[in-house]
Amino acid sequence: MTVILSVRKKPVEVGAVRFTGRNQDEIREWCPAVFYTYRNLDAIGIETLEGDMIANAGDYIIKGVNGEFYPCKPDIFQKTYDVIGAVSL
Secondary structure, eight states: OOOOOOOOOOOOOOEEEEOOSSOHHHHHHHOTTEEEEEGGGTEEEEEETTEEEEEETTOEEEEOTTSOEEEEOHHHHHHHOOOOOOOOO
8 A cells, every 4th residue: 555645845945146147256156067157147157956047137046955056036035935034146
C-alpha cells in the first residue's frame, strides 16, 4: 500500500539583491556567478545550476541555500519571498 504524505516545505532564509541596471559592479562583487554585464541593455548574465540565464533591470538575484545564484522576476519574488531584514553591500 502506498502512503501519500501531506507535507510543508521548510522555511529557509536566502539572500537576494534587486538588480537596478546601475548596480552591476556591486552585484558582480556579491555574486561570483555573474559572467557578463550588458551595460547598454541593463542586463547581466549569471551561471546557474540550470545553465546561463539573463537578469534584467528590476529582477532579483537570489543566493540559494547551497550558495547557488539565480535570477527571479519581481512578480515571482513578491509571491514567494517575505523580506525579513536588509544589509547594505
